[in-house]
Amino acid sequence: MxxxxxxxxxxxxxxxxxxxxxxxxxxxxxxxxxxxxxxxxxxxxxxxxxxxxxxxxxxxxxxxxxxxxxxxxxxxxxxxxxxxxxxxxxxxxxxxxxxxxxxxxxxxxxxxxxxxxxxxxxxxxxxxxxxVGKGVLTDPPVTSISQAMLEEKLNLLFTATLNLESNVKIVSTNYRGEPFGKAVYQKIVYERDGREINVISGIEQSFLMDVAKTLYGDSVENELDLVLSTVEMFGARFWISLSRELIGTGSKINIKENNFLVGSLLSEEIRRLNPTTSILFTSDKGKFFLTCDSDQLFLPDDDPSHVQVLNEQ
Structure with missing residues (x-):
């Protein structure tokens, strides 16, 4: 069920x-x-x-x-x-x-x-x-992004999509693949207005299984294929919705590629990505991260002053 x-x-x-x-x-x-x-x-x-x-x-x-x-x-x-x-x-x-x-x-x-x-x-x-004018995509686009705002937007998105009170907090804005427990990693290529955006994200396995049990029941512990296919699609679309929370719904963002990443390759993949954004989060459910090679996932235009979160400590 x-x-x-x-x-x-x-x-x-x-x-x-x-x-x-x-x-x-x-x-x-x-x-x-x-x-x-x-x-x-x-x-x-x-x-x-x-x-x-x-x-x-x-x-x-x-x-x-x-x-x-x-x-x-x-x-x-x-x-x-x-x-x-x-x-x-x-x-x-x-x-x-x-x-x-x-x-x-x-x-x-x-x-x-x-x-x-x-x-x-x-x-x-x-x-x-x-x-119908409900939910996270109805607020006006932001004009600048602070750490506090990003935490707030993620908390709202987790509540809206998964009915989770997650209490998201930023741990680091310079994440480079350091281990934080058993996790699942995703490599996603988006396209926004003809430009590619490469993303690597990951979520702690305990966080993932907690959500999966809520959705599918306790027996899902033995159905890893079901869990992974759910997070593969949901995760890729989750970051699109975060982007639209921040920059509005006018830009078309498509998923071009979406694959899992072997954990042993994580640090090297992040190094090769040379990210402009690389943030580790913690929450009441577990840790997760987002790294990205282009601020265009969060920018409403080409003005980098919109994104303050990248350099805040």
Missing amino acids: ITWSENYTMGIEEFDFEHKKIFEIAGRILDRVRSRGDEAFMRLFIIQEGLNYLNSYFERHAKKEEAYMRKIGYEGYALHKMQHDDFTRVQLAKYQKIASSGQCSKKDVLDFVGSGIGWLLEHITTADMAI
Whole structure:
């Protein structure tokens, strides 16, 4: 069972019902793969049936949501529609190809559920909430970024997306890959207005598992593929939402590449990145970090005076 939270409620009954239904579909797929995922025929049946149902259901839902945005003259319509299109074109198409091959592994099915939930969870709690004037993306863009502001924005984003009171604090603004416990590391390439932005991020495993258990239940401890696929998608989109909290929703930021990074390579990868931003955070749930080779992830324009956090100690 995948846990639904009232934190995901927009206040439009039809859309809230449909969002909850999508979570239920994913939950049924997960229950089936947990009970019969060792059977090759059943795995293929599960992913094919899930894709067929989710494709048609998501398409209908997206069209209704887009019609509503046009009706109210929502200024973020174009960007929001692009996110819907990307989910169908990239996420669902990836697993459609696997299903069409005639064979799939248990990992494939868990990846299908995890990446889908990771995308939906982040999308519903940020982009969809903005349609009705709720959530973290409705505040005006900032004109400068201090450490205190960044901590505040991250706390708001964790509360909005994961319903977590995390009490985020900055530990260092010059993180270079020093160990801080067992962690999962991600290497992400974004594109903003034609410019590449390279990011390395990581999160303490205890933090990650705490969130996963809240979402999927205690049995997720034995389902690392599900956990990793969820964090891979959610994590990449989380930093986009932080960027939009800071600079506004006008810029298009796409995910070009998104992969996990071996921990033994972390320090060398950060050195090669030559980051302009490299911040280690702590929280009530655990530590995490963000390194980035371009301030364009946080800048509303080309004026570096907007970013004060980089040099504060």
